[in-house]
Every structure is written in structure tokens, then in C-alpha cells.
Amino acid sequence: MKEAPTPISATQKRGAIIYYLVLLLLFVGAIWATAAVATPILSSGELAGGSSGGLRGAFTAFGEGVQHHVATTIGRLLLQIVVILSVARGVGWLFARLGQPTVIGEIIAGILLGPSLLGIVAPDLSAWLFPEESIVNIELLSQFGLILFMFTIGMELRIADIKAQARNSIIISQSGIFIPFILGVVLSIMTYERYAAEVAFFPLALFIGISMSITAFPVLARIVQERNMSRTYLGKLTLNTAAAGDIMAWLMLAAIMAITQSGSVASAFFNFLFLLLYMGLAFGVLRPLFSLIGRMYNKEELLGKGLVGIIFILLLLSAYLTEILSMHALFGAFIFGLIMPENVKFRHVMTEKVEDVSLNIFLPLFFVSSGLRTELGLINSGELWLLLLLFVLVAVVGKAGGTYIAARVCGINQKDSLYLGAYMNTRGLMELVVLKIGLDMGVLPPVFFAILVLMTLVTTVMTTPIIHLIDYLFLHFHRPTKEAVARLSHRILIAFGRPETGALLLRLARQLFPDEKLSSGVSLLHVTMSNNVNVINEETFFAENFQPALREARHLGLAVEPIYRVSDQVTSEIIDQANLPHHTFLLVGAGLSLSSEEEDRNVVSYRMLLQKRWRKFSITSPEVLLNARTLFNDKMTRFAEETNCSLGVFVDRHYGSLKRILLLAKDATDREVLLPLARHLSKAHNASIAILPLSLGENAPALDLGPLPEGANLLTAGDGVGVLRGYDFLFISYDTWGLLTEVRPEILQELPSTLIVRPFEAKADPLAIPATKNVFE
Numbered sequence: 001m002k003e004a005p006t007p008i009s010a011t012q013k014r015g016a017i018i019y020y021l022v023l024l025l026l027f028v029g030a031i032w033a034t035a036a037v038a039t040p041i042l043s044s045g046e047l048a049g050g051s052s053g054g055l056r057g058a059f060t061a062f063g064e065g066v067q068h069h070v071a072t073t074i075g076r077l078l079l080q081i082v083v084i085l086s087v088a089r090g091v092g093w094l095f096a097r098l099g100q101p102t103v104i105g106e107i108i109a110g111i112l113l114g115p116s117l118l119g120i121v122a123p124d125l126s127a128w129l130f131p132e133e134s135i136v137n138i139e140l141l142s143q144f145g146l147i148l149f150m151f152t153i154g155m156e157l158r159i160a161d162i163k164a165q166a167r168n169s170i171i172i173s174q175s176g177i178f179i180p181f182i183l184g185v186v187l188s189i190m191t192y193e194r195y196a197a198e199v200a201f202f203p204l205a206l207f208i209g210i211s212m213s214i215t216a217f218p219v220l221a222r223i224v225q226e227r228n229m230s231r232t233y234l235g236k237l238t239l240n241t242a243a244a245g246d247i248m249a250w251l252m253l254a255a256i257m258a259i260t261q262s263g264s265v266a267s268a269f270f271n272f273l274f275l276l277l278y279m280g281l282a283f284g285v286l287r288p289l290f291s292l293i294g295r296m297y298n299k300e301e302l303l304g305k306g307l308v309g310i311i312f313i314l315l316l317l318s319a320y321l322t323e324i325l326s327m328h329a330l331f332g333a334f335i336f337g338l339i340m341p342e343n344v345k346f347r348h349v350m351t352e353k354v355e356d357v358s359l360n361i362f363l364p365l366f367f368v369s370s371g372l373r374t375e376l377g378l379i380n381s382g383e384l385w386l387l388l389l390l391f392v393l394v395a396v397v398g399k400a401g402g403t404y405i406a407a408r409v410c411g412i413n414q415k416d417s418l419y420l421g422a423y424m425n426t427r428g429l430m431e432l433v434v435l436k437i438g439l440d441m442g443v444l445p446p447v448f449f450a451i452l453v454l455m456t457l458v459t460t461v462m463t464t465p466i467i468h469l470i471d472y473l474f475l476h477f478h479r480p481t482k483e484a485v486a487r488l489s490h491r492i493l494i495a496f497g498r499p500e501t502g503a504l505l506l507r508l509a510r511q512l513f514p515d516e517k518l519s520s521g522v523s524l525l526h527v528t529m530s531n532n533v534n535v536i537n538e539e540t541f542f543a544e545n546f547q548p549a550l551r552e553a554r555h556l557g558l559a560v561e562p563i564y565r566v567s568d569q570v571t572s573e574i575i576d577q578a579n580l581p582h583h584t585f586l587l588v589g590a591g592l593s594l595s596s597e598e599e600d601r602n603v604v605s606y607r608m609l610l611q612k613r614w615r616k617f618s619i620t621s622p623e624v625l626l627n628a629r630t631l632f633n634d635k636m637t638r639f640a641e642e643t644n645c646s647l648g649v650f651v652d653r654h655y656g657s658l659k660r661i662l663l664l665a666k667d668a669t670d671r672e673v674l675l676p677l678a679r680h681l682s683k684a685h686n687a688s689i690a691i692l693p694l695s696l697g698e699n700a701p702a703l704d705l706g707p708l709p710e711g712a713n714l715l716t717a718g719d720g721v722g723v724l725r726g727y728d729f730l731f732i733s734y735d736t737w738g739l740l741t742e743v744r745p746e747i748l749q750e751l752p753s754t755l756i757v758r759p760f761e762a763k764a765d766p767l768a769i770p771a772t773k774n775v776f777e
Helices: 010-042 054-071 073-097 102-112 123-129 132-156 159-164 166-195 201-211 217-226 233-262 269-296 305-324 329-338 344-371 382-409 414-424 428-440 446-461 463-477 482-486 499-512 535-556 570-578 598-614 622-626 634-642 668-685 721-726 734-743 745-749
Strands: 491-495 522-529 560-567 583-589 646-651 660-665 688-693 712-714 729-733 753-758
Touching: 054 073, 073 102, 073 123, 073 132, 073 344, 102 344, 102 428, 102 446, 132 217, 132 305, 132 329, 132 344, 132 428, 159 166, 159 233, 166 201, 166 233, 166 382, 166 414, 201 233, 201 428, 201 446, 217 233, 217 414, 217 428, 217 463, 233 269, 233 329, 233 414, 233 428, 269 305, 269 329, 305 329, 305 344, 344 428, 344 535, 382 414, 382 446, 414 463, 428 446, 446 463, 491 499, 491 570, 499 522, 499 535, 499 583, 499 646, 499 668, 522 535, 522 570, 535 560, 560 570, 570 583, 570 634, 583 634, 634 646, 660 668, 660 721, 660 734, 668 688, 668 729, 668 753, 729 734, 734 745, 734 753
Parallel strands: 491 522, 491 583, 522 560, 583 646, 660 688, 660 729, 688 712, 729 753
Antiparallel strands: 646 753
């Protein structure tokens, strides 16, 4: 039992304040005595310089101190990081609004801060902000960030997933590597003597070949996610193909680096020998050990600092070993990520600890360190711009064409093969990493580096437009017929946020609708509010959010289709799903505003308090805070106004066993809409039904609700809203709800569990299912 605190008397409070004031006076007195008495005796003249010149002299000394600390290594580095992160985030946000991957904006931000723009527009500012001697600090931090980033990329590539589609993914990925690699080598032969004779040919040819072959798995994963393909066959094949390709490409890159730095294939033999020993140790010893650890430590509370510290030590050791074997530290980090436990929960916890720092802080530093070495001014002639176009053409034809051919050979249809070719042509960050390695090794001349950086940007930016073009062409030439659309099943769509809400709404739907309306199954929609969720987190979030609803579906014997989306526009995503032709009814929860949970009500109360203080809304009485316009917020209003299907908004007030159900109706139309739903619910609970005509004033005319249905009781309007206290469940139409809560907002304090229904008569699309359905019968 928790012991109650001892009450403090007024005398004790005064004593504590007096003690604090005396202590404060003694502290100030000690400081004064040290400066005014002890210092002149022990070190005369020590503080005298600070008082010369009065306030102006003191301010001058202050300014000199500021200038000194700005010029220190840590001061300049912190300022550089602030500028880099701000510009990268701003340009990345702009590109995201244009429908392009954020990483493209961040890469361009790095180029803008380099000699290609800032060095031309403001050379003095560029020289002061990024002096030559400070670049090494940025590069060291960026390299450490890349080690962490490649570790997370390795964790995102799950070997078990690749095995599931091994034949197709390996054939397609290697075709998408070998063909562009060969074309890249041919291109290097054609251009070497004229444009790159100052570097060795063989390493250059190998690096150009591998640069044509890279696919950016992180960027591709985000594109697949944005197109809601992560759980489809094509989406999984795309990711597995990219994963297999990345593994192969990094193995090839490691071999190329070993050959390049060793000077010959023969001398690289020992590098390969020790690499094989390293790989054997990693996959033969460490991977099984980590697999066991993953089963034991699959929760964040179990994954303590000690184990995480050991993992990071081994990560850095792996990077160090591959670095001294002439295969770059990033390869060791990538391999170490690959051998992490396949357990999704373990990888999720580790990714959470690493990814935010590596993506948000260190990677922008890498983009700027690359941008400072990218001189677009070197492409200063029409001939070089034509060379850039040639590089882009070879990259696109080799990567997209090689992927398309292999996909068709594997029996994949034309449309999906085109999509695969477009997706694999995405290069992004991974390509930039490879190019930076080639530049640092002195293999790529600066002009080739600039050309290949632009090629990377062009091929990545063009991915989304090409995909949209494929969408348009196949939609235009393969438009579905009315008969094909009519064959689509009618379904109820349940959109939920909290996992337990999904199970509750599914149980409610089972009791509201007849078996024939649920025979085609139920669509379950959950949207994670974000624009950047990696593959590991996506799987974790899917399992966490859908597990209760899927368990409830098995208990109820219902067929369900989980629909998982990641979007920063949650409401729009739900509306888009609801407007698909086969969804006839959208069932959602009312959200925080009408929740009965104490935590939710505290949030709403705090929001109302802020609204009062800020006077953002015109508030004339406390009741107005409870009206429909405030509680039935903009999100629900959008559902009612923009969805082309019937809508049900459920207000949960401890929904459970029901005995008495009430219909609140303002006319016969309300009764016709609500009564079929109420009948099914009453049958599930063996509950009684009563109908209360809505009367909003003393002189309101009597309402004609038509003949009384069998088994229903008709209440008199004079019973008032106080009658709600005697019922377990309320049905009310959306229009009636709006009228009632405007005129009599006190009803919100008496609500039982409630379903607010807005019917919809027909679809607007001429190809939609004919409007003969009635989801309420």
C-alpha cells in the first residue's frame, strides 16, 4: 500500500523559504569575497583588464570572444551542421511536395551548397562557411553516418524474403546488373582516351560498369510503399529483386575495390581469400548466434545497453576488417546488417535506435561532402552535355531494358515487367555512395563524377513520371468494362486507428449487417501517419495494428482483407479507399472528441482550454464547446461530404451487451434508413427497439413516421432527451445529429453508444456498380 505524504505546516513552509534565502545570500557573498578580496591579494591585476573602457570595452571583449568561438573547430562544425540540415530539410520538403523522393532534394541541397551554386553566387560566404581545412570533419562524420546507414540497409534486406521468390528475383536482378555493367564498360572504352586519360583505364571501366548497375533499395522501398504495393505480389517481387541486386552489386563492388587498390587480379587473390574467411565467420558463426539472440531478445525492454553496445562494437569491427582488406568499411557494415536476426521485432528495435540519427543528421552531411566535390561547371560544353545524355541513355536502356527482358523471360506479364524495369532504374543514394568511393580512390575524374551525379538524379527523378505514364497507358487502353466492374464484390470498409478499435468495429459490423452483406468479406483499413516508414517498421506496424482485428475476424468467422497504408494525409487516404466502387459502407470511430476514455477526454479538455485562451473560436457559452461543429470535427465532416458510399460513425460509450435500443428520427426517411440496422443489432443482442420522434421546440408539429414496425415501441416527443439514460444504444442520422446537437447540445452528456448514419444513394462513376443495392436491408 502506498504511504500517504506527510502534510507540511505553514511554519515549515516559511522555515524552508528563509533557509533558501539565507543560503542564496551566503553563495552570492562568497562569490563577491573571492572576486573583490581574495583575487587582488593572490593574483593582482587578473580581473583588471575586464573593466577598462567601460561598457564599450566590455562589449568589444564579448564580441571578440564570440568571433573566437565561431572560428573554433567545434563552433564552425556546429554552424555547418545547422546550415546543412536546414537546407537539406527545406529542399527535401519541396521535392516531396512535387511527388519526388525526399532524398533527391537532399542530394540537390548538397550540390547547391557546393561550388556549383553557393561557390559561384557567394564565393566569400562559401569560403568562410566551408573552408578547405574543415571539410575533413564533415567527411569523417558523414562516413560514420554511412556506416550506420548501410547497417540499417542490410537489416532491411531479409534473406528469407528473397528465398520466397528466389528464381525470379535472382534472374531478374542479375540481368539488371550484368547488362548495364557490360554497356557501362563499352561506354568507358568509347570515352576513355578523350575524357579520362589521366586515370587508369581498368578501374575506371569497372566503376562505370558498376555505377550503371546500382538500384537504390531505400528509395525504391519508399516508392513501393507510397503506391501501396508492399503487400502485393509485384511489390514483394520488386523489393526482393532490388534486395538481391543490392547484395550482388556490393559483392561486385568489394571485388572491384580489392582489384583496384591491390593493383592486379593476382595480388587481389589474398584479399578475396580473407574476404571468404570473413564471410564464413559472419554467416557460419555470427548469423546462427544472432538468430538465437533474436529469439531471446525481441522486445525493447529486453534489448539493454549491454547487448546494444556489443552489437555496435561488432559492427565497427566488421567495418574495420573490410576497410583493411581494401573493400571499404561500408561493405562490412552492410554484411553485418545482413546477418542480424531475421526476427522482425529485433530488427525493428535495432533500426529504431540507429535510423533516425543516421538519416536525419549524418546523411545530409554526406550529401554536402559529395556536393562540395561536385563541380557542375566542368560540364561546360555542348559536347559534354551530349555525353551526359549518352550516359543517361545507356543507364536507362541497360537497367530498365535488362530488367524488362529478364522479367518477360520469367513469365511475368508485360505491364508488371514494365513496372519492374522502371522501379529498378531508381539509383538515388546508393549510387551516390558508389560514386563517392570512386572519387575518393582517384578512379573517377571530376568531370565523370559530375556527369554520373547528374545521371543519378535524372534516372531517379524520372522513375515516378514513368510509372504514372505506364498507369495512364494501361488504364487508357485497358479500361474495365461495366460488366467487369459489376462483378466486384460489395464490401463494408472499416477504417480504424487504434488496434482495439479495429476489433470493436468489426464486431459491431457483424451485428449490424446480414450475412449476405458480409459474404464478400470486410475491408480493414489502417493508415500510419507518416511519409517515411522503412520496410522493417512497416511489417511491425502492420502486425501490431491488425493483430486484434484479425483475431476477432477468426472468432467471428468473417473473411477480411487488411489494407495497410502509410501517408501523412490520413483522411484523404480513407476517403480514396471508401470511394472505390466495391465499398458500399464506411464504418469509422468518432475519434477523440466523443471518446469515453479518460485519457482522450483530458486531451479534448486541454484543447478546449487552449481554444479559450487563444480565442481562436467565438465561444459564447460552455455548451457551444460541445456542439456538433466542434466535436464532429473536420475529419468526420469530410467523410460525410466527400465519400461516395454510406457512412457510419460509431461513438463508443463502453459498448457491450445491449438490452434497449433507441432510434431518434425526425421523419419517415430517418426511420427507413436506421430501422434495418437496428433490427439486426437487436436480433444479435435480443434487445428491444424504441423510436423517439425528434421535437426541437414546444410548438413543433407532430411527426408522421408512418406505420409502426412490428416489435418496436413509439415514444412521445414529450419524453425529451432525458430518456437516453434508459437505453444502451442510439441510432441517429447524420442530418438529425447535426440539428439536435446545434439546438440541444446537452444531449452529448447523456449519450449511450451511438451510430451516426449518413446514407448514400448512388455512385457517380458511370462504370460503377449499378445503384440497386441497399446496404441497410
